[in-house]
Amino acid sequence: MSWRLSHDGLREVLMVMMVAMLLLLPMVGLRTVDSSSGLGIDLHIAAVFWAVLLIGLGKKSLVAARENIPVIAYPAACVMLLSGFLAPLPTGFLEFFALAGGFICLTNAILMTLRGGRPISKNSFGEGMDVVATKIQAATPQVAWVMFAIVVALPFVFPDRYVLDVSILILTYIMLGWGLNIIVGLAGLLDLGYVAFYAVGAYSYALLAINFDLSFWVCLPLAGILAAFGGLLLGFPVLRLRGDYFAIVTLGFGEIIRVVLINWYQVTGGPDGINSVPRPSFFGLAEFTRRPSGDLPAFHEMFGLDYSSIHRIIFLYYLILVLALVVNFLSVRLRKMPIGRAWEAMREDEIACKSLGLNRTNLKLMAFMISATFGGFAGAFFATKQGFISPESFTFIESAIILAIVVLGGMGSQLGIVIATLLVIGLPEIFRDLELYRMLTFGIGMVLVMVWRPRGLLAVREPSIRLHGLHGKGAKS
Amino acid sequence: MTTPLLHVEQLTMKFGGLTAVDAVSFTAERHDITAIIGPNGAGKTTLFNCLTGFYRPTSGALTLTHDLGEYLLERMEGHQIAHQARVARTFQNIRLFEGMTVLENLLVAQHHKLMRASSFLIGGIFKLPSYRHAEEEAVMLATKWLEEVGMADKADWLAGNLPYGDQRRLEIARAMCTDPRMLCLDEPAAGLNPRESAELNQLIKNIRDQHGCGVLLIEHDMSVVMNISDHVVVLDYGKKIAEGTADEVRNNPDVIRAYLGDDEEEEA
Ligand SMILES: Nc1ncnc2c1ncn2[C@@H]1O[C@H](COP(=O)(O)OP(=O)(O)O)[C@@H](O)[C@H]1O
Ligand SMILES: [Mg+2]
Numbered sequence: 018m019s020w021r022l023s024h025d026g027l028r029e030v031l032m033v034m035m036v037a038m039l040l041l042l043p044m045v046g047l048r049t050v051d052s053s054s055g056l057g058i059d060l061h062i063a064a065v066f067w068a069v070l071l072i073g074l075g076k077k078s079l080v081a082a083r084e085n086i087p088v089i090a091y092p093a094a095c096v097m098l099l100s101g102f103l104a105p106l107p108t109g110f111l112e113f114f115a116l117a118g119g120f121i122c123l124t125n126a127i128l129m130t131l132r133g134g135r136p137i138s139k140n141s142f143g144e145g146m147d148v149v150a151t152k153i154q155a156a157t158p159q160v161a162w163v164m165f166a167i168v169v170a171l172p173f174v175f176p177d178r179y180v181l182d183v184s185i186l187i188l189t190y191i192m193l194g195w196g197l198n199i200i201v202g203l204a205g206l207l208d209l210g211y212v213a214f215y216a217v218g219a220y221s222y223a224l225l226a227i228n229f230d231l232s233f234w235v236c237l238p239l240a241g242i243l244a245a246f247g248g249l250l251l252g253f254p255v256l257r258l259r260g261d262y263f264a265i266v267t268l269g270f271g272e273i274i275r276v277v278l279i280n281w282y283q284v285t286g287g288p289d290g291i292n293s294v295p296r297p298s299f300f301g302l303a304e305f306t307r308r309p310s311g312d313l314p315a316f317h318e319m320f321g322l323d324y325s326s327i328h329r330i331i332f333l334y335y336l337i338l339v340l341a342l343v344v345n346f347l348s349v350r351l352r353k354m355p356i357g358r359a360w361e362a363m364r365e366d367e368i369a370c371k372s373l374g375l376n377r378t379n380l381k382l383m384a385f386m387i388s389a390t391f392g393g394f395a396g397a398f399f400a401t402k403q404g405f406i407s408p409e410s411f412t413f414i415e416s417a418i419i420l421a422i423v424v425l426g427g428m429g430s431q432l433g434i435v436i437a438t439l440l441v442i443g444l445p446e447i448f449r450d451l452e453l454y455r456m457l458t459f460g461i462g463m464v465l466v467m468v469w470r471p472r473g474l475l476a477v478r479e480p481s482i483r484l485h486g487l488h489g490k491g492a493k494s
Numbered sequence: 495m496t497t498p499l500l501h502v503e504q505l506t507m508k509f510g511g512l513t514a515v516d517a518v519s520f521t522a523e524r525h526d527i528t529a530i531i532g533p534n535g536a537g538k539t540t541l542f543n544c545l546t547g548f549y550r551p552t553s554g555a556l557t558l559t560h561d562l563g564e565y566l567l568e569r570m571e572g573h574q575i576a577h578q579a580r581v582a583r584t585f586q587n588i589r590l591f592e593g594m595t596v597l598e599n600l601l602v603a604q605h606h607k608l609m610r611a612s613s614f615l616i617g618g619i620f621k622l623p624s625y626r627h628a629e630e631e632a633v634m635l636a637t638k639w640l641e642e643v644g645m646a647d648k649a650d651w652l653a654g655n656l657p658y659g660d661q662r663r664l665e666i667a668r669a670m671c672t673d674p675r676m677l678c679l680d681e682p683a684a685g686l687n688p689r690e691s692a693e694l695n696q697l698i699k700n701i702r703d704q705h706g707c708g709v710l711l712i713e714h715d716m717s718v719v720m721n722i723s724d725h726v727v728v729l730d731y732g733k734k735i736a737e738g739t740a741d742e743v744r745n746n747p748d749v750i751r752a753y754l755g756d757d758e759e760e761e762a
Contacts (some may be wrong), residue, residue: 374577
């Protein structure tokens, strides 16, 4: 076993440091500042120095791991990691960079040791991940029950406003992900404007509840129906389009809805949005207020509890949980029904579908309407939870995030969407302290997933029906 | 005299300046295997695409008559032709739902029946007995066809993982699951070895004899079809150059010229 990097390895490390220096000098080293005489330039040589040093360390660790020299790989990675914690680095970003880089290098070194120095090729990595994904997929029922238990118990274990708020947010996105999954994952249509249905649901609820004084439980189905109608409206013009064209028209639809919301001032309140959207009552039996204003009693009095604002949050939490579970139940069923199989068949080969007598127009419309209904439910919930809605909540970025969740989860996998939502919504929420770097890490994470698992995290498709049972002959192959 | 299953009259299909099918007329009988042969590029696949609604013919009439009624195919949409007129087809370059299992492929073919049984959604969502029963029956029909094509043990395979010969046969089984009155096979023997090819001929004969389904068979290699077809139509450059029994066609000088002139290597 050698103690030193090979010549080529050393050259590689130096090259990387050189390139880093050339790139970072203008990008990091020179910074414009306001000065009394106009725009001035500050030199940040220290930042460049540290960055290049860290990059060099990281590369050295990677090369050492590749050449199977753990004595170099581990210390280099550890120094990098430690410097993130201890060293007085000039900027917060460098600290984060050192931490993340050190972590990656250390993982890489450990993996390399475990594999006895055999390098990890992208293929073997992919296969390894496939095996893991298949195992997770196969354990879905068990995982689902465990998750269910945790989720049901959560408000009692952590009756904490922040935890519940984040959980409600995550559950909303899971629900949206499951809804969009019908269009994208099953029917294979790239919808970039899903937020439109979400918006229709939210505004339908708000307007119906305010103008007609209807209760949440009446408005919820109405919001779903109106959103489905929106799906139908969008469905007709885009039916004949395919691929990119389809995606662009749906993108446009999402924007149109938003622009209408902004400009239809008399009805939607324009950019100011709608204030004081009615809160849901406890099934029309009680209100969640300290002193009930209407005829309904207060929730805490009804159950002989002390008043606490958390009651309403817990109620909302269970509300979205039930809504999400209903959507999950329906999606799982739909997938195993003739219509679900037809959607998947359409995703696989539209021409073959036509030759079998499948009416693609109707199938797509159905997918749109059902998916839109679910989006509408989520929208109604959003409106009642926030108590205030405005067009700003329904921008393209929302569509993009929901789509990212579906794609990241592995198109068509219910559990995959849950995991992806935890990653996409939950992680950034937990790492709120990193502030700016949050979006950066999010971007890096997405790129990495697309490089390593281009078909999503859990991209193993479970057949909708089996003839020979789960372990039937030839089921794999 | 009864009306034939399929009556093609003066069918013409033009692509810009190219006339791929040129005023072709012929009839196909209910209990016959009608072969359409001709060298590469003769317009056979284009003729099928017109019949099955993938292309709208430039002119001509296509009339299909069977126990369910009379259908003017040139006026119908592709999915109606499959669903109402009961014309099923396979493709020259196989088109299976590769990411789905063999059984799922066969169930998609029975979509309309199952959709009706699932009361369009409600019955399926709540797993009503009528729907469960219909699904069991659909699986039984699928199993029956899998046995017929000799793939009973592969129901849970992914269609894309099947060997080539199995994929060809699965496509035929899938077409048959739509309960067709006419089956159009586009070069089903292409790429098969002689043993598989012989099995395929047997399968096609069974379909004709036991399922009351007329078969329209495209083949560009003449020798393959000679012993199973009841009636042969020969196309060349979009025109019908001969028609008759296999023997009549084989000895027709125009046919010999078409094949020897343009496609020598095929006969070798
Ligand atoms: N969609 C199309 N557009 C233009 N030309 C076509 C099209 N489909 C087929 N053709 C032309 O029509 C002729 C007949 O093709 P085809 O029917 O595929 O022949 P084959 O008898 O080998 O199946 C060929 O010259 C082909 O190039
Ligand atoms: Mg052809």
